[in-house]
Amino acid sequence: MQLRRPTRxxxxxxxxxxxxxxxxxxxxxVQTMTAGYTHDxxxxxxxxxxxxxAGADIVRVAVPEKKDTEALRHIIPQVQVPIVADxxxxxxxxxxxxxxxxHKIRLNPGNIQDREQVIEVIKACKAANGGGGIPxxxxxxxxxxxxxxxxQKRMKELGAVFSGSKHGHLLAIMIAxxxxxxxxxxxxxxxxIVISAKSMDAALTIDAYTxxxxxxxxxxxxxxxxxxxxETGTIRSVAALGGLLINxxxxxxxxxxxxxxxxxxxxxxxxxYSLGKRERIGVDLIACPTCGRIQVDLFTxxxxxxxxxxxxxTIPMKVAVMGCIVNGPGExxxxxxAVFAGDRRGIIYVQGxxxxxxxxxxxxxxxxxxxxxxQDKVRRGEAKLGEKKVEIxxxxxxxxxxxxxxxxxxxxxxxxxxxxxxxxx
Ligand code: SF4
Numbered sequence: 001m002q003l004r005r006p007t008r009x010x011x012x013x014x015x016x017x018x019x020x021x022x023x024x025x026x027x028x029x030v031q032t033m034t035a036g037y038t039h040d041x042x043x044x045x046x047x048x049x050x051x052x053x054a055g056a057d058i059v060r061v062a063v064p065e066k067k068d069t070e071a072l073r074h075i076i077p078q079v080q081v082p083i084v085a086d087x088x089x090x091x092x093x094x095x096x097x098x099x100x101x102x103h104k105i106r107l108n109p110g111n112i113q114d115r116e117q118v119i120e121v122i123k124a125c126k127a128a129n130g131g132g133g134i135p136x137x138x139x140x141x142x143x144x145x146x147x148x149x150x151x152q153k154r155m156k157e158l159g160a161v162f163s164g165s166k167h168g169h170l171l172a173i174m175i176a177x178x179x180x181x182x183x184x185x186x187x188x189x190x191x192x193i194v195i196s197a198k199s200m201d202a203a204l205t206i207d208a209y210t211x212x213x214x215x216x217x218x219x220x221x222x223x224x225x226x227x228x229x230x231e232t233g234t235i236r237s238v239a240a241l242g243g244l245l246i247n248x249x250x251x252x253x254x255x256x257x258x259x260x261x262x263x264x265x266x267x268x269x270x271x272x273y274s275l276g277k278r279e280r281i282g283v284d285l286i287a288c289p290t291c292g293r294i295q296v297d298l299f300t301x302x303x304x305x306x307x308x309x310x311x312x313x314t315i316p317m318k319v320a321v322m323g324c325i326v327n328g329p330g331e332x333x334x335x336x337x338a339v340f341a342g343d344r345r346g347i348i349y350v351q352g353x354x355x356x357x358x359x360x361x362x363x364x365x366x367x368x369x370x371x372x373x374x375q376d377k378v379r380r381g382e383a384k385l386g387e388k389k390v391e392i393x394x395x396x397x398x399x400x401x402x403x404x405x406x407x408x409x410x411x412x413x414x415x416x417x418x419x420x421x422x423x424x425x
Contacts, residue, residue: 001246001248001275001276002246002247002248003248004025004248005213005248005249006024006217007023007024007217007218007219007220007251008023008024008191008193008217008218008219009021009022009023009024009025009026009219010022010023010135010192010193010194010219011135012058012082012084012103012104012134012135013058013081013082013103014082014103014129016077016080017076017079017080017081017082017083017103018080018081018082019082020057020058020082022135022194022219022221022251022252023194023218023219023220023251024219024251026251027277027278027279028245028250028251028252028253028272028277028278029057029058029251029252029253030055030056030057030058030252030253030254030265030268030269030272031056031057031058031059031060031084031221031252031253031254031268032051032056032059032060032254032255032261032262032264032265032268033059033060033061033062033086033254033256033261033264034047034048034051034059034060034061034062034261035047035260035261037068038061038062038063038068038071038072038075039065039067039068039070039071040071041071041074041075044061044071044075045075045078045079047261048061048075048079048081048083049078049079049080049081050262051081051261051262051265052079052080052081054262054265054266055265055266055269055281056081056265057081057082057252058081058082058083058084058103058104058252059079059081059082059083059084060083060084060085060086060106060254061075061083061084061085061086062086063085063086063087063093063096063097064088064089064090064093065093066092066093066096068093069085069093069096069097069099069100070096070100072085072096072097072100072101072102073100073101076100076101076102082103082104083102083103083104084102084103084104084105084106084137085097085098085102085104085105085106086106087105087106087107087108087112087121088108088111088112089111089112090112091107091112091114091117091118091120091121094107094112094121094124094125095120095121095124098121098124098125098128098134099124102134103134104134104135104136104137104194105121105125105134105135105136105137106136106137106139107121107136107137107138107139108139108140108141108144109138109139109140109145109177109178109180109181110140110141110143110144110145110146110177111144113149115184118181118184118185119184119188121136122136122184122185122188122190123188125190125192126188126190126192133192134192135192135193135194136185136190136192136193136194137193137194137195137196137221138178138181138182138185138193138194138195138196139196139198139221140174140177140178140181140195140196140197140198140208141197141198141199141225142170142174142198142199142200142201142204142225143200143225143226145170145173145174145177146173157169157173167201167203167204167207170199170204171204171207171208171211174197174208175208175211175212175215178195178197178212179215182216191218193218194218194219194220194221194251194252195212195216195218195219195220195221196220196221196222196223197209197212198223198224198225199224199225200224200225200226200227200236202224202236202237202239202240202243203240205222205223205224205240205244206240206243206244209222209244209249209250210244210247210249213249219251219252220249220250220251220252221251221252221253221254222240222241222244222245222249222250222252222253222254223237223241223253223254223255223256224236224237224240224241224255224256225256226256227255227256227257228257228258229257229258229259230257230258230259230263230267233255233256233257233258233259234255234257234267237255237256237267237271238267238271241253241255241271242271242275245271245272245275245277246275253268253271253272254268255267255268255271269281279316280316281314281316282309282310282313282314282315282316283309283310283313283316283317283318283319283371284316284317284318284319285302285305285306285309285319285320285321286318286319286320286321286332286335287302287320287321287322288321288322288323288324290323291323293323293324293326294323294324294341295323295324295325295341295342295343295344295345296323296341296344296345296346296360296363297360298321298323298341301321301363301364302321304364305319305321305364305367305368308364308368309368309371312368312371312372312375313371313372313375314375315375315378315379315385316385317336317337317371317374317375317378317385318334318335318336318337318385318386319335319336319337319338319367319371320332320335320337320338320339321338321339321367322338322339322340322341323341324340324341324342325340325341325342325347332349333388334386334388335349336350336351336374336385336386337349337350337351337367337370337371337374339363339367341360341363344359344360345357345358345359345360345363346358346359346360346362346363346366346367348363348366348367348370350370350373350374351374351383351387351388352388355370356370
């Protein structure tokens with residue numbers, strides 16, 4: 001893993017919402033965007049609070065109309081997380097959002113190009129927050145990067161993209177537009193900037209951010225735009241963002257799905273946890289993929305365990321749920337709490353000590369109890385996370401091995417697993 005690329009740092013938020021720093025040595029933050037209408041104040045507040053509770057560090061809202069920026073005045077005092085106004089086409093929306101007390105503005109160089117208008121927004125952001133200023137994200141998007149107004153320029157850019165290397169030309173256009181736009185900001189001596197350069201294509205996203213990271217020292221907001229439904233969006237986002245983060249590139253991230261944005265928060269956090277880029281809040285769940293030796297309905301059990309623990313455990317406890325006792329103990333080594341299935345029963349261990357052997361219907365409740373008891377012990381200082389006291393000795397196999405096939409063939413298995421959700425403690 002490469003060291004994190006050094007960048008400037010920007011500050012988003014205020015004393016009431018909490019302050020999130022982006023770039024420099026700040027933890028990599030997770031962002032998302034509300035899916036509902038901003039002007040529907042109560043619903044928007046509820047959605048923002050739900051996303052913040054799931055772990056979103058920053059929430060962005062769309063402000064296509066004046067009624068949306070007016071709503072911000074009522075929304076911002078009711079939420080506990082910094083809010084970004086997503087501005088397209090109308091620079092006035094940015095001015096109104098700043099006036100309403102928003103914590104950051106996102107501008108798209110593809111649709112707000114007029115130099116004087118951009119300067120007005122920059123001046124407003126500089127003066128905001130009692131003169132302390134608020135940052136602006138310059139969000140270049142592949143989808144809006146080709147010139148729209150100037151016909152001649154548009155034909156030239158389109159011609160380049162559709163002849164020869166589409167990837168190379170798009171990349172060149174993205175960088176050129178970004179440089180052109182940044183010049184306006186530098187001329188105003190405004191450096192409180194975050195950059196994003198998103199594409200639908202994971203490879204282009206990696207190349208764009210890599211190139212930008214070599215040229216500018218502004219913090220980078222990573223994302224794959226319009227990544228699609230969660231099923232494909234996850235792969236695209238993890239491929240691009242994971243690759244960049246491993247190479248030390250990226251200071252804040254957003255997964256974008258055509259789905260409930262709560263998944264964007266959960267998956268963004270899980271990616272950062274998996275790469276060791278953020279300290280985990282809540283359970284680190286280990287589960288076997290199941291095989292012909294499975295001894296309980298593990299697919300159902302693992303989803304039930306995930307939901308139950310996500311709601312109640314707020315320390316980074318490692319919990320293993322294993323379908324049998326053949327390979328389970330070895331695979332679960334290092335888990336604080338583990339259950340191994342055997343003959344429709346669950347054998348539960350806490351830091352290597354066997355504490356229960358219960359029939360299948362009682363596994364969930366007993367496992368939850370052991371996890372909560374262990375959490376209390378850790379909080380009282382009587383136990384330490386990751387401290388395995390006793391080796392797990394695999395018990396003898398019980399009953400007949402294998403029971404998962406019938407379940408899968410019968411269609412009783414949830415087709416897509418949802419990643420672990422954790423709440424802020
Ligand atoms: S723990 Fe048992 S059931 Fe699960 S994959 Fe390993 S061998 Fe198969």
